[in-house]
Amino acid sequence: MKDFARAFYRSASWQKCRESFLASKMWLCERCKAQAATIAHHKIYLTPANINDPTITLNWNNLEALCQDCHNREHSDKMRRGPYRVAADGSILPPMS
Ligand SMILES: [Zn+2]
Ligand SMILES: [Zn+2]
Secondary structure, three states, X not given: OOHHHHHHHHOHXXXXXXXXXXXXXXXXXXXXXXXXXXXXXXXXXXXXXXXXXXXXXOOHHHEEEEOHHHHHHHHHHHHHHOOOEEOOOOOEEOOOO
């Protein structure tokens, strides 16, 4: 975990957000639908610039319920392909390949 995000991940507001979000997905991974989701992944990755912006950090639209395997895959793919891009209207576009 990155240093700048440590305080955020420890915060009560994130713990609450993560739990209610994962509960809303029935604690099931949104990708493989096979394993229990243990991670609320941020589609727009957290950065020092957005870590204090709750419209990014605590926004369900920016979260995805993932199991450990799918989460690992997400992040190792992203290393190769680069981050998601955000369109002018705020929607999320896949990385350029
Ligand atoms: Zn999965
Ligand atoms: Zn993630």
